[in-house]
Amino acid sequence: MRGESEPCLVPAREYDAALSDLDGVVYSGPAPVRGAVAALAGARQAGMRLAFVTNNAFRTPSAIAAHLSGIGVPARAEDVVTSAQAAATLIALRVPAGSPVLVAGGMGLRLALRGRGLRPVSTAAERPAAVAQGYAPDIGYGLLAEAAAAVRGGALYVAANVDATLPTPRGPQPGNGALVAVVVTATGARPLVAGKPEPPLHAEAVARTGARRPLVVGDRLDTDIEGAVRAGCDSMLVLTGVSTARDVVLAPPGRRPTYVAADLAGLLQPQPAIRAIGATGRGSGTGADGPFRCRGWEAWRQDGRSPLKLAGEGAWIDGVRALCAAAWSGERVGADQVEPALSVLGAAG
DSSP states (O other): OOOTTSOOBOHHHHOSEEEEOOBTTTEETTEEOTTHHHHHHHHHHTTOEEEEEESOOSSOHHHHHHHHHHTTOOOOGGGEEEHHHHHHHHHHTTSOTTOEEEEESOHHHHHHHHHTTOEEESOGGGOOSEEEEOOOTTOOHHHHHHHHHHHHTTOEEEESOOOSEEOOTTSOEEOHHHHHHHHHHHHOOOOEEOSTTSHHHHHHHHHHHTOSSEEEEESOIIIIIHHHHHHTOEEEEETTSSOOHHHHHTOOGGGOOSEEESSGGGGTSOBOOOEEOOOSSSSOOOGGGOOEEETTEEEEOSSSSSOOEEEEOSOHHHHHHHHHHHHTTSSOOOHHHHHHHHHHHHHHO
C-alpha cells in the first residue's frame, strides 16, 4: 500500500492503460458488476486505455468483445487478451511455423493457434510438436488421453492456465487446472503455463496495448495480483469477486496489491495515502507498528501475537486499507489476529 509521503492520486489519470480481468470485475455471468459500466466509461473519458485480460481460454476474443458491448462496455476483439493467445505465442516461439499442435481445449485455443501460424490437430497420431491444453466444458476422456499420449511422445506441453476452479452460478466448478492434473498424473510431465500469474499473459497484454505504465486490475490475489507483482507492475484489487477483505489483509508479500478498492469506481477515485502516525498510546506505537491512518480509520498492532486493533468511522474500504497497512507492517499475521478488527468493520458498515 502507498505510504504517507506519496500524494493522493486518481488511477485513471496516473496510468495509461488498465489491464482488467473480467469475471468478478467487469461482469458476473451475463450481467455487469454493479457500477462497472459507468466506471469504465469514466476511465476511458479520463484518457485511460482499457484492455481486458482473462485466463479464460475457451471463449474467443470476438465473443468476449460482443459480451462486453452487450452490457454497455464498447469493446473490439483487439481489446481482449486471453490465455489462449498467450499460450499460442509461447508455443510459436518454440516450434517451427506450420507445426501441428494437439488442442485439448475449445475454439478459443484453436483460433489463437491458427492466428500464430500453427496447425491445430486432435490426435497423437499426427505427431504434434506441442500440446495446448485449455478449459472446454465438453472435453472428454478421449481427448485427454490423446494429449497424454502426445506428451509422453515428447511433445511440448503448454497449459493456457492452471486455475483449479472457475466461477459459475452454481458456485466454483473444476477449472483447467483440474483437467491439467489428469494429464500430469498420467505422464509425470509439468506444463509450461501461459496464464496468470505466470508472465506470458501479462507480456502479451503489454505488447498488444503498447502500455508504458499499465495498472493491473483484478479480483483474485492468486492470479491477478500475484501476476502483477511478479511482473513488477502496479495493481488494484477490487472486492467484487473472489478475494475478500479478509483475504487481502492476510495476503503474503507476493500477493499484495498497490491499491484496494470496493469496485471499479476506484479507477476514478483518489486513492488515499496511508499515514503512519507514530505513538499515540495505542499499542507499542513504535517502529512500523503504527498506528496507521486512512481517512477516518486507524489500525495498529499491539505486538506480533495479539489481535490487530481498528477504530474509527467512515467508508468501510478505508478501514480495510488501514488494516492492510497494519497487517503488512511486520511479520505476517494469522486469521485469528484479524477477525476482531474485521468484526469492528462489519459492525460499522
